[in-house]
Amino acid sequence: MWSILLNSNTQWVLLSTAILGIAAGTIGSLAYWKRQSLMSDALAHAALPGVIIAFLLFKVKHLFVLITGAAISAVIGAFFIQGIRSSTRIKEDTAMGMILSIFYGFGIMLLTIANRTSGNQSGLNNFILGQSASMVQSDVWTMSILAILVVSIVVIGFKEWKIYLFDRQFASGLGLPLKGMDVVYTILLVTTIVVGIQAVGVILIAALLIIPAVSARYWTHSFQAMVIISALFGGASGTIGTLISAIGNGWPTGPFIVVLAASFFIISLIFGKEKGILVQYWQMKRHKKQEIIQSIPTSVLKKEVQ
């Protein structure tokens, strides 16, 4: 295990998945309060055909090219979901499920063709469940820079984002460009998703956006603290998950990252100081005790004192 850790390529990959996790935890908190947890799942699946088309068109495996394709196809997916929802009587969750599976199916069609024409060597299969071992130096850079960019945009406009999420009316009263912020938010979400697909894969990247944010809620009521804790959980899941998957031979990275994130979630669910199961149980017990004490007639208590 130490030999893996000391390998400099692994160190770079670990660093980049840590940054990715931080970005995902941050954007995930925004997505949670926009109630768009599953939208990230739909967009991630919808990104697959874009990756393959970019590869088939340019015949290169440079991450930046592939994720540009991924982003375009995810945005098209988002437009379709929006279009179906607003112009028919079909509900949003049905529209998401449809676009998710149709785009993914289309992606698999193209992937089969790509694998046939350029041999199985294309490594495109890695985009399904994630394979951090396949990342090269330039991928690491692309991923880290984009993820840092995403985090910075959230941090710089943090106050505005907070108002935008929790009080749209107040936000428009302040003159914040709500439509513009919707667009920026979508760009940030899509960027985080596509940046993560090589390391975590299209199927599971949504988990890295959803799980840390929910876990963080068990530790705080403040939105700012939630974002920070969520980012920490995300970063830790990214790093440790990548490390564990690197031990095995050719193990996909995504599932390990997700199981790590889920472990943090379970710990938070049980021990979290806000609404954690233990705390709630303890509070309920104390509450009951007080009720019992209060239900004893005061005359009895007085007698005891005497």
Place this chain on the structure above:
Amino acid sequence: MTYTAWIILTASLVGLSCGLIGVFLILRKMAMMADAISHTVLLGIVVAFIITQELTGVHMLIGAIIAGLLTALFVQWLNSLDVQQEAAIGIVFTTLFAIGVILIEAFVGNAHLDVQHALMGEITFIPWNRITLPIVGSIPKAAAILTLVFFVVLLFIIAFYKEWKITTFDPGLAASVGIPVLFMHYLFMSLVSITTVASFDAVGAIMVVAMLITPAASAYLWTDRLHMMLVISGLFGVASAVIGYFIAAWIDTSISGSMAFATGLIFLASYLLSPKHGLLAKYLKPEETFE
């Protein structure tokens, strides 16, 4: 029957069962629940395999039903702990799916069960894996299981048609006339699970979502009557399977991917041409939209 005919028949059975179940899925606003269950049945299959060391139909079906019910239970439980429904679904299915993948990669991985197969389906192998049944003789196992599942689904839909209708459209009324709403919910989740796992072999974990949701959503644009919607959705399912097969044969690519893509084509056609909700109809008779 020829090799091709078996594949088309198997795929059509997938389309038919999924089409029927899908109608209730989208009317009950549980489309993403189907997505979740389609992922988690993988864990059910893997665990069933680890315990029994066999990949036979019955074990897989039981494993899948348990996994499906657990998914529904976990989501319900997290939701009761004040986690948004959407987020709860997202947490449960990604985690269980990830565990399933890890179990396959780290402990099980063999010729019969691999991740690639689970994600993309392997319909081209189906005609080779046969069993011999009385009367009908030797037929592919997947076709036999899918036929069984289709009849189970049909039986449950017909037997409890009125109950499904009431619990779907008016759960409050259903509860007040004494229909066990919660029981019906879990019964439905079991039906979704067995349909999913039976279709799993043919189309894989994610494309089964396309088969479940899209034909039903397309049918929803054509009719307002539940029984018509069931018929149309089933037909669309079969049509997607057949069209998908020929697209795949034409450009030589993944059959399951093409079938998912074909459901999208049918939806697109419905979206444009449906007499009441279609784009064309709205364009030709714009005044009606204001009524």
